[in-house]
Amino acid sequence: MKRLRIWATPRRIAQALLLALFVYLLSLARWPLSEALLTNAFLSLDPLLSLQAAVAGRTWVPALVYGIVLLGTTVLLGRFFCGWMCPMGTLIEWSDDLVFGHGKRRERKNHERIGRGVKYGILVVILIAAIFGEGLAYLVDPICWATRLFAYVVWPVAGTLAASSSSLFRPVFESLGWMNLARAEITPPVFGPFGVVALLFFVGVVALGRWQRRFWCRSLCPLGALLALAARYTWFHRKVAAHCTAEGKCSRVCETGAIGEDYSRYDPAECIQCGSCAKSCHTGAVTFAPGMGGAAKEPRVDLSRRAATFWMAGGAVAATWLVRDPMRLTTGDELLRPPGALPESDFLATCVRCGQCVKACPTHMLQSTALAGGVAGFMSPTARMRLGPCDQNCTACGAVCPTGAIRVLDLVEKTYAKIGNAVIEPGRCVVWEQGRVCLVCDENCPYGAIDWKEVEGERRPMVNENKCNGCGACEHACPVDGRSAIRVYPAGQIRLAVGSYAEEAGLRGLILESRSPE
Amino acid sequence: MDMVYLPPRPGRLCPGRARMKGKKSMHRRNVLKSMGAGTVAWVVAHGAPSLVFAATPDLAVIKGADPAKNVRAAVDALGGIGRFVSKGDKVVVKPNLGFGNAPIHATTTDPTVVRTVCEMALGAGAKRVMVLDNPCHKPEIVLDISGVKATLSGLDDTFVYTVRKDEGFRKVEIPRAISLKRSEVALDLLEADTLIAVPVAKSHGSAKVSFTMKGWMGVVQNRRAWHVWYDLHQAVADMATFIKPKLIVLDATRALVTEGPGGPGKVEPLRTIVAGVDQVAVDAYGVTMAPWGGSGYRVEDIPHIVRAAEMGVGNMHLDRLTIHRASA
Numbered sequence: 001m002k003r004l005r006i007w008a009t010p011r012r013i014a015q016a017l018l019l020a021l022f023v024y025l026l027s028l029a030r031w032p033l034s035e036a037l038l039t040n041a042f043l044s045l046d047p048l049l050s051l052q053a054a055v056a057g058r059t060w061v062p063a064l065v066y067g068i069v070l071l072g073t074t075v076l077l078g079r080f081f082c083g084w085m086c087p088m089g090t091l092i093e094w095s096d097d098l099v100f101g102h103g104k105r106r107e108r109k110n111h112e113r114i115g116r117g118v119k120y121g122i123l124v125v126i127l128i129a130a131i132f133g134e135g136l137a138y139l140v141d142p143i144c145w146a147t148r149l150f151a152y153v154v155w156p157v158a159g160t161l162a163a164s165s166s167s168l169f170r171p172v173f174e175s176l177g178w179m180n181l182a183r184a185e186i187t188p189p190v191f192g193p194f195g196v197v198a199l200l201f202f203v204g205v206v207a208l209g210r211w212q213r214r215f216w217c218r219s220l221c222p223l224g225a226l227l228a229l230a231a232r233y234t235w236f237h238r239k240v241a242a243h244c245t246a247e248g249k250c251s252r253v254c255e256t257g258a259i260g261e262d263y264s265r266y267d268p269a270e271c272i273q274c275g276s277c278a279k280s281c282h283t284g285a286v287t288f289a290p291g292m293g294g295a296a297k298e299p300r301v302d303l304s305r306r307a308a309t310f311w312m313a314g315g316a317v318a319a320t321w322l323v324r325d326p327m328r329l330t331t332g333d334e335l336l337r338p339p340g341a342l343p344e345s346d347f348l349a350t351c352v353r354c355g356q357c358v359k360a361c362p363t364h365m366l367q368s369t370a371l372a373g374g375v376a377g378f379m380s381p382t383a384r385m386r387l388g389p390c391d392q393n394c395t396a397c398g399a400v401c402p403t404g405a406i407r408v409l410d411l412v413e414k415t416y417a418k419i420g421n422a423v424i425e426p427g428r429c430v431v432w433e434q435g436r437v438c439l440v441c442d443e444n445c446p447y448g449a450i451d452w453k454e455v456e457g458e459r460r461p462m463v464n465e466n467k468c469n470g471c472g473a474c475e476h477a478c479p480v481d482g483r484s485a486i487r488v489y490p491a492g493q494i495r496l497a498v499g500s501y502a503e504e505a506g507l508r509g510l511i512l513e514s515r516s517p518e
Numbered sequence: 519m520d521m522v523y524l525p526p527r528p529g530r531l532c533p534g535r536a537r538m539k540g541k542k543s544m545h546r547r548n549v550l551k552s553m554g555a556g557t558v559a560w561v562v563a564h565g566a567p568s569l570v571f572a573a574t575p576d577l578a579v580i581k582g583a584d585p586a587k588n589v590r591a592a593v594d595a596l597g598g599i600g601r602f603v604s605k606g607d608k609v610v611v612k613p614n615l616g617f618g619n620a621p622i623h624a625t626t627t628d629p630t631v632v633r634t635v636c637e638m639a640l641g642a643g644a645k646r647v648m649v650l651d652n653p654c655h656k657p658e659i660v661l662d663i664s665g666v667k668a669t670l671s672g673l674d675d676t677f678v679y680t681v682r683k684d685e686g687f688r689k690v691e692i693p694r695a696i697s698l699k700r701s702e703v704a705l706d707l708l709e710a711d712t713l714i715a716v717p718v719a720k721s722h723g724s725a726k727v728s729f730t731m732k733g734w735m736g737v738v739q740n741r742r743a744w745h746v747w748y749d750l751h752q753a754v755a756d757m758a759t760f761i762k763p764k765l766i767v768l769d770a771t772r773a774l775v776t777e778g779p780g781g782p783g784k785v786e787p788l789r790t791i792v793a794g795v796d797q798v799a800v801d802a803y804g805v806t807m808a809p810w811g812g813s814g815y816r817v818e819d820i821p822h823i824v825r826a827a828e829m830g831v832g833n834m835h836l837d838r839l840t841i842h843r844a845s846a
Binding site: 388437 | 646657659662680686722724742750
């Protein structure tokens with residue numbers, strides 16, 4: 001049988017292409033949304049996210065299908081996802097090389113097993129919390145963090161650079177007659193402080209490389225742990241021929257320290273199929289091929305029964321604490337969620353805070369919130385209407401959500417997916433207070449929800465709650481400096497786990513008018 | 519206000535009209551106008567529609583099913599596009615691109631009307647046509663949903679864009695203003711050889727109607743100030759003293775008669791294009807076209823039109839205008 005060799009060079013090319021694809025797909029998470037490509041393909045492929053969302057939210061997450069396919073493929077081929085596809089893995093590997101140098105001595109020997117059980121422990125915590133109805137995967141999932149890194153750091157920085165260079169080079173473009181470029185008004189994206197959080201996380205993960213290469217992937221990554229559980233039974237193995245000279249090069253170059261003192265054996269749960277060992281072997285004794293081969297007799301799960309119990313208890317405590325989070329009780333009345341967001345507790349359980357919706361929101365209304373939604377709502381998307389309204393023509397946030405925490409809506413259903421009610425503060429309004437000629441809230445309201453009524457002989461704006469969608473066009477446009485004189489509150493919001501928003505709105509007697517998109 | 523001395527208005531259009539204040543005189547323009555009116559009467563009376571006019575009317579009002587034909591007929595009735603656009607001109611076309619609503623909702627200028635005006639300007643030898651507005655909604659959504667960007671694509675030397683950022687504006691003095699003495703105005707508009715306004719006719723919650731003059735809110739950067747710091751009607755009239763379109767093509771192909779300017783409201787298919795060179799006259803005519811706001815207005819009911827007329831921007835008395843009416 002012809003033996004299949006895996007070389008590191010094609011792998012590096014594949015890594016680069018897949019990272020580029022990841023960034024490209026994320027850049028497509030915007031308005032208007034392309035229907036041909038799945039902008040959330042990588043997040044959907046992640047079985048940890050959809051599993052957690054499905055268990056914690058007690059719901060079916062369609063992306064779980066892709067996750068199961070990945071797990072099945074892992075049983076066949078091992079943890080190839082980690083070595084070839086994972087955007088975070090690629091970034092860690094490259095930064096690792098850049099910062100610490102490839103093959104240089106580290107603090108610890110390459111095959112030493114430091115804290116390899118922790119990743120299983122983290123996985124246990126996530127799954128136990130999910131059983132208790134709480135979502136925790138977002139804190140540690142690598143695809144989530146990679147998405148955040150690009151959505152909250154790379155994209156805003158690139159956008160800001162593009163915006164400033166568009167004004168800087170305006171005269172140059174003009175003199176060249178490139179008017180489309182000269183007049184392109186690029187608005188820099190508006191982003192909260194989570195770029196810094198994502199950046200710090202990434203810096204921390206790279207810094208761990210001081211101990212060992214890809215330390216995150218070996219010891220901490222819960223997605224890696226889940227895939228490792230499948231890869232134990234892999235059918236695609238590393239094989240060492242008899243002419244091996246036992247120099248141990250393979251063990252030293254192994255990306256994940258899967259080869260121990262016995263160079264003819266390896267741990268398939270740790271191996272990420274990178275093929276560095278085969279490439280490094282000058283005798284050509286190392287190959288990867290289907291069929292049983294040089295696996296260590298017992299692929300190790302580095303998690304004792306005692307430790308597993310400890311982690312399970314940890315998951316239960318964390319979940320209980322999050323359920324009892326006193327701030328959470330107030331969130332229903334304080335936070336505005338995107339249209340189509342599931343009922344609050346389901347939403348918190350299913351939302352993995354990946355930042356796709358925040359990236360996709362064309363008006364920058366959606367922003368991650370820190371603790372305004374309680375500890376349980378950390379980094380969850382919230383609507384900040386002063387930054388931008390929920391545009392009537394857009395349903396991007398639901399379409400890009402990988403777990404269905406925001407439902408996929410069409411433009412008609414979106415009209416009825418009421419975010420809240422606008423409330424005028426007469427003391428701040430220039431019409432109520434100063435009698436000026438202003439109607440900015442009215443002219444911007446796409447739903448015709450501002451009525452003018454005679455109050456003591458004067459024409460005054462008032463909100464018709466039955467027509468208000470809570471889109472915040474009024475709050476955004478209000479010309480009063482600082483806090484708007486008209487603000488949206490969640491009162492009256494429609495949050496449905498299943499069923500039609502139009503029907504629910506009808507039952508509540510709302511007369512939201514949908515503008516046909518032609 | 520009548521006691522205020524108004525200096526002659528700068529610019530190439532209608533010199534001296536400010537001082538006349540409606541008095542008939544042997545001014546060339548008025549002579550031509552009455553000659554024109556006489557000719558129109560004669561032509562109509564004798565049923566000879568193909569006769570070449572000896573003079574141009576003040577307003578051309580064309581009705582018909584095809585908006586492009588209406589625009590061409592209206593501009594031709596005013597003497598043809600060559601009267602307004604010379605070879606090599608940098609032309610700015612100012613439609614209403616305020617809202618991200620589809621054309622059927624009548625909150626933005628009909629894309630075909632904008633395209634026809636651009637085509638005519640290019641046909642007259644314009645070097646470049648710049649189509650711009652400062653929208654209320656998110657720029658890329660407005661340009662896309664309004665249909666203007668797609669409809670204009672493929673036209674050479676025509677650029678559609680929004681102006682919002684600092685570098686697109688310059689602060690100017692408005693010498694004849696009563697309240698809006700200073701404002702930032704779109705740079706491209708200040709530097710244009712020819713400005714053609716292509717507003718959409720619609721009702722308006724606070725200005726009552728929104729035609730040509732109200733549309734100048736889309737060429738300034740900080741329009742919030744018009745509501746919060748100044749009297750809106752006065753600010754609109756003030757800006758009208760400063761901005762001088764050479765040609766106005768008012769789009770009433772379909773009109774948002776109630777709930778303007780953002781809708782959703784009653785949309786009526788008026789199938790009409792009004793063209794003229796006097797923004798006050800065009801707007802005054804616009805008032806008579808439909809029952810704006812539900813019950814309709816007289817021209818004297820619209821404060822910004824009345825004030826602009828008082829400030830000498832143009833003529834709001836429809837009975838003193840020659841109006842060419844036809845079907846395309």
